[in-house]
Amino acid sequence: MxxxxxxxxxxxxxxxxxxxxxxxxxxxEDAHTLEAVGRAVNAGIVDAxxxxxxxxxxxxxxxxxxxxxxxxxxxxxxxxxxxxxAELIKKGEAHFLLKGLLQTGxxxxxxxxxxxxxxxxxxxxxxxxxxxxxxxxxxxLTDAALNIYPDLPQKKEIVINAVDAMxxxxxxxxxxxxxxxxxxxxxxxxETVDADAxxxxxxxxxxxxxxxxxxxxxxxxxDREAAEVKEIDSAVAGDADLLVVxxxxxxxxxxxxxxxxxxxxxxxIVVGGKVPLVLTSRAAEVAxxxxxxxxxxxxxxxQ
Numbered sequence: 001m002x003x004x005x006x007x008x009x010x011x012x013x014x015x016x017x018x019x020x021x022x023x024x025x026x027x028x029e030d031a032h033t034l035e036a037v038g039r040a041v042n043a044g045i046v047d048a049x050x051x052x053x054x055x056x057x058x059x060x061x062x063x064x065x066x067x068x069x070x071x072x073x074x075x076x077x078x079x080x081x082x083x084x085x086a087e088l089i090k091k092g093e094a095h096f097l098l099k100g101l102l103q104t105g106x107x108x109x110x111x112x113x114x115x116x117x118x119x120x121x122x123x124x125x126x127x128x129x130x131x132x133x134x135x136x137x138x139x140x141l142t143d144a145a146l147n148i149y150p151d152l153p154q155k156k157e158i159v160i161n162a163v164d165a166m167x168x169x170x171x172x173x174x175x176x177x178x179x180x181x182x183x184x185x186x187x188x189x190x191e192t193v194d195a196d197a198x199x200x201x202x203x204x205x206x207x208x209x210x211x212x213x214x215x216x217x218x219x220x221x222x223d224r225e226a227a228e229v230k231e232i233d234s235a236v237a238g239d240a241d242l243l244v245v246x247x248x249x250x251x252x253x254x255x256x257x258x259x260x261x262x263x264x265x266x267x268x269i270v271v272g273g274k275v276p277l278v279l280t281s282r283a284a285e286v287a288x289x290x291x292x293x294x295x296x297x298x299x300x301x302x303q
Contacts, residue, residue, distance in 0.1 A: 178214025
């Protein structure tokens with residue numbers, strides 16, 4: 001499946017009761033978080049369990065311009081909040097997690113505990129889905145938020161995480177461009193060496209369900225004409241579904257450049273755990289929280 005917009009990706013998510021997913025909202029006593037969750041609930045995309053200070057949550061709900069159906073679970077501390085959310089996931093009573101008015105470090109410390117059952121054997125990573133006005137389809141970008149300088153084994157897991165999540169969203173055999181400054185392998189540029197190694201892994205069946213090519217510079221990954229001028233014979237060049245950046249600095253800069261200079265719309269989730277995790281800033285406004293909620297629902301819609 002190829003999606004040209006978020007609207008196409010999100011079409012059909014929710015609706016039928018047996019398909020609708022439940023979000024466990026951790027520390028839900030936050031107006032922007034509740035408004036974004038309410039929007040998703042009222043759109044028929046998700047159900048919601050709100051975890052935190054029950055009294056404060058109810059107070060915030062009363063202030064919302066639009067009400068929505070929800071369940072509230074009181075938890076007296078942030079440790080209890082995260083622990084309760086993890087328990088809901090273990091029981092199958094929630095399908096993904098959303099961070100509300102909570103410090104990321106404090107939340108992750110509890111989620112990483114063995115009893116929380118959130119960790120898998122894989123590296124956690126961040127996947128953004130990006131809608132660029134002058135690109136012909138939605139494209140993924142990983143990892144622009146979690147892994148600072150991933151080595152080759154970590155990059156392999158980052159690719160697997162992203163491809164698996166995109167499969168769950170309905171993408172079929174994503175075309176993966178492993179980015180580097182140049183398209184030739186240069187031992188002095190580690191990004192090119194790692195990109196070539198990932199391409200070999202793909203051809204040997206270690207990275208299934210996708211087509212990997214690299215090293216590819218950004219212009220070759222995104223522009224078919226540029227690839228033709230440079231005589232690059234690649235199924236990925238000019239038609240990439242997923243961009244794999246060499247490190248967090250490159251990914252963060254690229255994502256922000258697309259957002260602020262190319263007027264791209266972006267949404268991101270944490271993948272590689274037992275379930276998707278929506279990890280937005282506590283200061284993020286409603287729209288910035290809403291899109292990742294729907295993206296997370298899409299990422300577990302076919303699970």
